[in-house]
Amino acid sequence: MTGIMDFKESTGASQAWCLESGTCFKVDFFDEEERKIHFKWQEEDEEESSDIKFSITVPMKDDPSSKWMFWSENEDVLNKIMEMHDYTDACKEKSILQILSKIDCLLKPLTDPDNESDADEIEDDYYADDDVDASMPEADQDMARGAEGADSGEEDDLGANFFGDVGSKAAVARLMSDLKTMKKESCKFGLDGSPRGDNLFIWDIKLKDFPVDSKLGKNLTEYSQKFKREPVIQLEMQFPHDYPMTPPFVRVVRPRFKFLTGHITIGGSICMEMLTKSGWRPINDIEMILVQIRSEIMSDKQASLDMNDADRPYGEQEARDAFNRMVKRYGWNS
Structure with missing residues (x-):
């Protein structure tokens, strides 16, 4: 991991970056035992720092399993920096300076709220x-x-x-933010999706690029040739008006899966606690949800299609009925 410094080097580089980059971020304190560097946003004319704070856990230089980690007690900050895990996982040799520059960009909507041109x-x-x-x-x-x-x-x-009503404005703002992220990043995760027409609360999604040598990948190729369709899994996401406080309802539209494979219920809903109130966290965004769903499907090596009935779409009601049965069976809160 040639790009990773040791902890003291990372701390020194962070302090230098804060002084030289023109940012108002400062190193608040660091914990050498936990390998954490804590940052805060504090403008020069302000005596007290703002609540824009986060921490970076620096991986151990000689431990391949050690990873960069990011955290904040501020939910808005946490929501912005969560994508840093994907950013650093894609290339663990990122330097602390690259990481801080990326975080600085991600937090611009919070540190510079008047500059909303991108959104x-x-x-x-x-x-x-x-x-x-x-x-x-x-x-x-x-x-x-x-x-x-x-x-x-x-x-x-x-x-x-x-x-919707006043209470749904936060949902609209969050969905617009999620849409922006999807447009920028989704292609690298095998995802494709957008709102259905003018309805921001219903999205049509495609999960694609499954390994062609996997059982599911081979089935999708056969399905595509047989029914003249794309070799993708089509999903529908329905968002409640209080999103992200409540999870979306996600279901497979087509193709049909073999019974009890791919973590797909018999009605086409997704068997994941994350999509119930028991396992839901408001920091989950659309991209994160879909990456998890795709990973969950791929985690089942026996995931495969019902090739005798693959092109018959799942209905919404059968998906909801199967979802409710699943929630009751596992004792989750729907």
Whole structure:
């Protein structure tokens, strides 16, 4: 691990970075026994530091199993830095300076809340109405404008339904943040997904790129050739209006799995405590959920498709019924 310094070197490099990078992050304290460096955000004109704090656990230089670890008592900070585990797992030879620079970028929405251009850009892209095409004949433009005017009342109703009541604004903000993360990172995890049309609370997902030499990978190839479909697992995610305080409902749409394989219930729901109130944590974002689901499916070497009935989609009600049976069986809280 040539990129990993020893703990004292990492501490010194961190202090130098805080002084030279122009950031307001400072080393708060460090714990050599636990190999943790604690950071805080403190602007020069403020006597007290803010609640933007986090810690980095430095891996042992000569221990291949030792990993970078990141933590914060502040849930907003923790939610932002959780992706650092994937960032460092992908290449353990990241230096402490690379890691701090990455965290500094991730926490910009919290340390510089006035600079929200990235989020605004994504939101504008997602919700922006298409302008009337200037290349249309004038008569067609008039017709298009007329249709827009006629539909304006319906659009207002749709907007009200989409955003829900005041309590769901936090859910919309969180889902927009999750969407931004998905657009940037999902391709490297074998994920593809986005909201269904204008409904931010229902997402269509594809799990893809399963190992072709695995039982499931071979089944998906056969399924694709037989039914002329992509060799992917199609999921549907339904989010409650108090997300992320409550977990989404996730189900397989197609293809159908063999009974009791892949941690998929007979109705197509996902057998994971993480997706119940018993195991749910609000810091879980959409990408994290899907990575866990994909890993859970792949963890079963016997995961395979019901090739006699593979293209018949699971119904939502059968998925919910199977989910409720599973929760009752394991004593989880739904």
